[in-house]
Amino acid sequence: xxxxxxxxxxxxxxxxxxPVQFYGRIWFRYSHPEPDLRxxxxxxxxxxxxxxxxxxxxxxxxxxxxxxxxxxxxxxEIAWDGPQREKLWRYNQHYFDDLNALGADERRAWHxxxxxxxxxxxxxxxxxxxxxxxxxxxxxxxIKWALSGGELSAAARHSLAVQxxxxxxxxxxHLLGNHLFANAKALLFAALFFDGPEADGWRKTALQxxxxxxxxxxxxDGGQFELSTMYHALALEDAxxxxxxxxCFDAAxxxxxxxxxxxxxxARVGAMRHWLRVMCHPDGEIxxxxxxxxxxxxxxxxxxxxxxxxxxxxxxxxxxxVERLSDSGYVRLSSGVxxxxxxxxxxxxxxxxxxxxxxxxSFELSLFGQRVLVNSGTSCYGLSAERLRQRxxxxxxxVVVDGEDSSEVWxxxxxxxxxxxxxxxxxxxxxxxxxxxxxxxxxxxxxxxPWRTWSMGERSLLIxxxxxxxxxxxxxxxxxxxxxxxxxxxxxxxxxxRLAGGESVxxxxxxxxxRIDPATYHPRFGxxxxxxxxxxxxxxxxxxxxxxxx
Numbered sequence: 180x181x182x183x184x185x186x187x188x189x190x191x192x193x194x195x196x197x198p199v200q201f202y203g204r205i206w207f208r209y210s211h212p213e214p215d216l217r218x219x220x221x222x223x224x225x226x227x228x229x230x231x232x233x234x235x236x237x238x239x240x241x242x243x244x245x246x247x248x249x250x251x252x253x254x255x256e257i258a259w260d261g262p263q264r265e266k267l268w269r270y271n272q273h274y275f276d277d278l279n280a281l282g283a284d285e286r287r288a289w290h291x292x293x294x295x296x297x298x299x300x301x302x303x304x305x306x307x308x309x310x311x312x313x314x315x316x317x318x319x320x321x322i323k324w325a326l327s328g329g330e331l332s333a334a335a336r337h338s339l340a341v342q343x344x345x346x347x348x349x350x351x352x353h354l355l356g357n358h359l360f361a362n363a364k365a366l367l368f369a370a371l372f373f374d375g376p377e378a379d380g381w382r383k384t385a386l387q388x389x390x391x392x393x394x395x396x397x398x399x400d401g402g403q404f405e406l407s408t409m410y411h412a413l414a415l416e417d418a419x420x421x422x423x424x425x426x427c428f429d430a431a432x433x434x435x436x437x438x439x440x441x442x443x444x445x446a447r448v449g450a451m452r453h454w455l456r457v458m459c460h461p462d463g464e465i466x467x468x469x470x471x472x473x474x475x476x477x478x479x480x481x482x483x484x485x486x487x488x489x490x491x492x493x494x495x496x497x498x499x500x501v502e503r504l505s506d507s508g509y510v511r512l513s514s515g516v517x518x519x520x521x522x523x524x525x526x527x528x529x530x531x532x533x534x535x536x537x538x539x540x541s542f543e544l545s546l547f548g549q550r551v552l553v554n555s556g557t558s559c560y561g562l563s564a565e566r567l568r569q570r571x572x573x574x575x576x577x578v579v580v581d582g583e584d585s586s587e588v589w590x591x592x593x594x595x596x597x598x599x600x601x602x603x604x605x606x607x608x609x610x611x612x613x614x615x616x617x618x619x620x621x622x623x624x625x626x627x628x629p630w631r632t633w634s635m636g637e638r639s640l641l642i643x644x645x646x647x648x649x650x651x652x653x654x655x656x657x658x659x660x661x662x663x664x665x666x667x668x669x670x671x672x673x674x675x676x677r678l679a680g681g682e683s684v685x686x687x688x689x690x691x692x693x694r695i696d697p698a699t700y701h702p703r704f705g706x707x708x709x710x711x712x713x714x715x716x717x718x719x720x721x722x723x724x725x726x727x728x729x
Contacts, residue, residue, distance in 0.1 A: 188587065191595035195529040203353030212348030214303035219340035223374040226429040229326040233416055233477035233485040237280040238271070242289045243296075247271035249705035259297065260306040267560050267704075273297075273313040278324035287329065294321070294331075298338045304345060311349045312358050315365035318342055319420070322368045326427065343369040343381060350388075356531045357403075357410055360396060363388035364417055371428040386436040389421075393443050401450025402507035406527045407534045408458050408465040409557075412476035415455055418448045419482070422489050449493060452486050455479060456495070457502045457511050458520060461548045466520045467556040467702065468509070468541070469527070470534035474703045501607040508600060512611050512635040516728065518545045519640060521633060522577075523615040526586050526597045533592035537584040539600060539617045540631045541575040544640065546728055547682050550660040552576050553710075558701035562591045569701060573656060578629045578644050578717070580653045585619035585629075596622055602630070611635045625649025643690075643723040644715075655691070655722050657713040661700050665711045667693075676726075684728045691715040691722030 180188075238245050243254035247268050257263050259272065275297075277283065278290050301308040308314070321339055325331045331339065346365060351358040363385045370382035396404050396414065403414040425441045456479075458466050463480060464473050476482070486493070502511040508524025521542045526535035536554075544552040555574035559566050570588040572579050579585075587595035598619025606612040616630040627648035634641040644655050659665055662679040672693050676684040698712035715722045 188589065188595045191587065192589075192593050195532075197355070197530045200353050200355065200530065203351075207349070207351070207353050210348065212304075212345060214341060215344040216303075216337075216341060219336045220373040220375040220377050222336070223371060223378070223428060223431060225326075225427055226431075227427050229323075229427045230423050230485070230488045231327070232279055232323055232420060232423065233481040234279060234281045234283070235276055235477050235481075236474065237277055237282055237286070239277040239280075239286055239289055239293075242292060245272065245277075249703060254296070259300050259308060265559075265561065266307065269307045270310075270313045273301075273308045274316040275320040275324075276316075278320050278329065279327065283324070283327075290324065290329065291332075294335050298334060303341060309342075309345060309349075311346060311351050311362055314342055314346050314349075315361040318346065318365040319361075319368050322372045323420070325372070339369070340373065343373075347381065347384065354531075356396070356405060356528070356533075357413065359388060360392050360414075360417065363392065364421065367421070368424060371424055371431050374431075382431075382434075382437075386440060389440055390436070390443065393440070393447070397447045397451065398506040399450075400504045400506040401447065401452070401454035402504055402509075403451075404528050405469070405531065405534050406507055406509075406524050407469040407471050408455075408467070409471040409475055410534060411451070411458070412455060412465060412479065412482060415448070415451045415482055416477060416485070418444050418451060419485050419489050422448065426489075445490075448486070448490070449495075452483070452493075452495060454504060454507070455482065457498065457504060458509060460520075460543070460545045460550055461518055462545070462550065466543045467554045468520075468522055468524075468538060468543075469536050470557050470560075472557045472702065472704050501605065501611050503605055510605060510613050512613070512633065512640075514611070514635050514637055516547045517635065517640065519543070519633065519635060521613055523600050523603050523613065525599055526594055532586075532594040532597060535586065535588065535594055535597070536570045536575065537572040537586040537588050537598070537619075538575040538577060539585050539598040539619060540615060540629060541577040542633065542642075543576065544726070546684055547678060547680055549662070549678050549680055549682075551663050551676060551678065551684065551726075552657055553660045553700060553702075555658055555699060556701035556703075558704055558706055560591065566591055574658070574698075576655075576657050578631065578646065578653055578655045578722075580620045580627050580629065580646060581623060581651050583620065583623060585617060601628075609636075620646075621648075623650075627653070629653070638729065639725060639727045641723065641725045644717060644721070646717060646720040650717075650720060653717040653720065653722075655715045655717065655724065656696075657715070657724065658698050658700070659711045659713065661708040661710045665695055665713055667695070682728070684726060686713070687725045687727075688715045689723045689725060691718050691724075 366385035403411040510521040512519045586597040598617040603615040614632040632643045666675045668674040673687040696712040700708045700710045
């Protein structure tokens with residue numbers, strides 16, 4: 180890459196950032212707070228019962244053994260900060276999610292010993308344990324565990340207070356988004372769990388952040404503004420946790436600021452629940468748009484049950500044939516046994532596109548309750564070539580022009596020039612039609628502009644692609660779920676997709692040349708499954724694929 184090209188990539192990445200992200204990074208790098216080891220404040224008396232939160236799958240497989248990101252590890256081998264695992268794995272080790280996971284009561288003795296071991300081997304301010312994000316999740320998990328009946332020892336309560344004090348000097352104002360939200364959530368949990376003037380200070384800081392970030396991060400249609408289905412599910416859990424906390428400590432939460440926050444969350448949480456339901460497949464789990472993997476957030480059914488426990492009087496409207504999430508940029512089409520989820524969205528907030536993929540105009544499809552067409556998902560974070568490939572356009576069900584990504588994803592969590600949707604039109608008639616283009620390729624010679632039209636009838640889905648402008652090569656990629664098998668028919672432009680349930684689906688490429696490529700599918704972190712990709716090469720800037728079912 181030339182120096183000029185590299186400079187341009189940095190410019191198109193950095194020009195969208197907010198000033199706080201520049202000076203916040205400098206402050207974060209050079210600010211080194213001193214550990215505050217004063218005794219912990221007294222505990223606050225609860226005003227109401229704590230509702231059982233959403234529970235994840237257990238991650239502890241023994242008193243000192245774990246499975247994170249589908250990779251096992253032993254504490255005696257890895258310790259608390261060993262280099263034998265990737266950073267994200269070590270982050271998970273410090274979250275303490277297992278304290279509130281399914282069957283946690285049966286592992287309470289393990290949890291007590293684990294907390295003591297962590298305190299003994301995690302010096303204040305050192306290593307991954309004390310980075311703000313894992314510290315925030317750990318603070319919340321320890322408090323949720325205590326509210327659920329766990330016994331925090333005097334040493335654990337003291338450590339908890341030390342962690343909160345440390346966090347107040349390491350807020351991630353340079354990152355913003357879900358990281359800063361997690362910081363503020365942890366401060367509010369600590370502020371209501373503890374009592375006294377120090378806790379009141381934590382509460383003031385937390386509320387200042389949350390009252391600004393809730394309306395910023397939760398869009399009017401209920402979507403979390405980073406536009407990842409996985410991070411949306413985590414945001415819904417956060418919202419329900421806040422309501423649970425504010426109800427549990429009702430007397431302390433009766434201040435004007437806490438009441439305002441509660442009203443703010445209540446006004447949005449119903450739409451957040453509906454958004455998640457819209458963006459799920461019939462199998463009950465999330466579609467894979469942007470950084471998304473199953474198993475990081477609690478299961479959707481767990482979140483829904485938690486919602487009902489927190490808000491038993493709430494109702495959920497039924498899904499319509501066409502559901503348009505206008506502020507987020509997603510559309511759901513359904514017809515009988517078919518559900519299609521369409522991405523006609525921007526990549527995310529201009530100043531925070533770190534979890535974006537170059538997936539504009541992609542979609543996923545389920546038939547007969549089974550996933551058929553899927554985006555490739557997310558199996559890893561970091562700076563690897565595989566991470567970059569999974570974020571790239573070719574890993575999604577959309578059009579690739581001249582081998583380029585529609586948005587310039589790079590560096591693990593960065594985006595330079597990014598695609599923006601244009602000309603969106605949604606028609607809800609006998610045949611539901613969605614048409615949209617994007618400008619992501621206009622930076623290329625000839626300024627090509629892809630347009631895609633989805634037409635869903637009673638028993639068919641037609642996908643039509645055109646590219647305006649000059650192109651060398653363009654192809655539409657359709658990634659099949661590993662359990663769906665692609666077959667070519669007697670004619671090279673048609674065939675069958677055989678589903679695991681025994682059903683057969685017909686496909687026909689009405690325009691374009693067809694080939695089948697090997698591919699991989701990553702529905703969870705740490706997993707890679709072989710799959711097939713049907714590729715329709717556009718001819719004369721035009722290609723189409725029709726899928727029909729009985």
